[in-house]
Amino acid sequence: MPSIAVLTKLREQFDDAMIEAHQLVSMTDLISQVLQQLSASYNNILNNNLNDNLTTLTIISVLLAVLAVVTGFFGMNVPLPLTDEPHAWLYISLASAGLWIVLSLLLRKIAKKS
Numbered sequence: 001m002p003s004i005a006v007l008t009k010l011r012e013q014f015d016d017a018m019i020e021a022h023q024l025v026s027m028t029d030l031i032s033q034v035l036q037q038l039s040a041s042y043n044n045i046l047n048n049n050l051n052d053n054l055t056t057l058t059i060i061s062v063l064l065a066v067l068a069v070v071t072g073f074f075g076m077n078v079p080l081p082l083t084d085e086p087h088a089w090l091y092i093s094l095a096s097a098g099l100w101i102v103l104s105l106l107l108r109k110i111a112k113k114s
Contacts (some may be wrong), residue, residue, distance in 0.1 A: 046052070057109055059104075059107045059108075062103070062107065063100060063103060063104055063107070066096075066099060066103055067096055067100060070092070070096045071096075071097075076091060103105060
């Protein structure tokens with residue numbers, strides 16, 4: 001049978017091991033929380049980049065849609081203004097370009113606000 005001194009020493013070693021095990025559990029919990037926060041931050045950055053890309057693509061599609069609508073109207077077989085004008089294509093092109101520039105400036109201003 002072991003002596004009391006040996007049992008006391010074993011008890012102290014067991015208590016030390018338990019304290020270290022509790023500290024290890026606390027450290028792993030803390031590291032796990034840090035990794036979760038890091039992952040959430042990374043996901044937020046990726047989502048913000050995706051939102052910026054989608055905003056840019058939406059602006060481009062709106063600008064191209066305006067040109068498609070203008071050319072679509074003048075592609076119909078109905079009487080329209082400027083049909084007898086020899087330089088109608090120039091006027092329509094300039095009006096479309098002006099509308100496109102105004103709309104692009106407006107959308108750029110709106111996109112920078114948000």
